[in-house]
Amino acid sequence: QVQLQESGPGLVKPSETLSLTCTVSGGSVSSGSYYWSWIRQPPGGGLEWIGYVYYSGHTNYNPSLRSRVTMSVDMSKNQFSLRLNSVTAADTAVYYCARYLTVSDYGDSLDYWGQGTLVTVSS
């Protein structure tokens, strides 16, 4: 059973960089079958896809955040990471990591999710 677990600071100051790591167990980030995604959800709000990273280092970011986002993979630790710079209060949200499965016949999905971690941006 694949499991994902987010980790990182729960409080970040405005203008600083938010850094989160997702540790994968029961599966490998080096598998070519999956992309590794980040999604966020502000308190009481909806879901926003931030982007994905592939084991090769290929990335695809949401244009709304592209100028501030960096994602990477560490295959030696079976982890992938998110960095979001120049944060403001609007970046306060629960951040989820998820496995993005792409298959034939329209069967793509975000099939496994971490439990989420709340990151608050405040001084």
Add this chain to the structure above:
Amino acid sequence: DIQLTQSPSVLSASVGDRVTITCRASQGINSYLAWYQQKPEKAPKLLIYAASTLQSGVPSRFSGSGSGTDFTLTISSLQPEDFATYYCLQLNAYPLTFGGGTKVEIK
């Protein structure tokens, strides 16, 4: 970006009711649509992918239909554990986008 519009935003229903949630895309997305259930303080859970394929382990009272721009999620007989918020997600084009959510609450 492809916009997904869910309706209704809030649905009041009773145990045993048949419930239908709709998701309309701003442009055609073939069948690249998934449905998720989210309970408070929990991560979304995949229910359906490819618009109508039930994820393994999901009860058969959940079903999905549609293609192109109009999709539905149906719960044939609402159970107490089904009171939650439901989201659709399109995976036809980047950026991936979610619907605004439908909260199913107890009537």
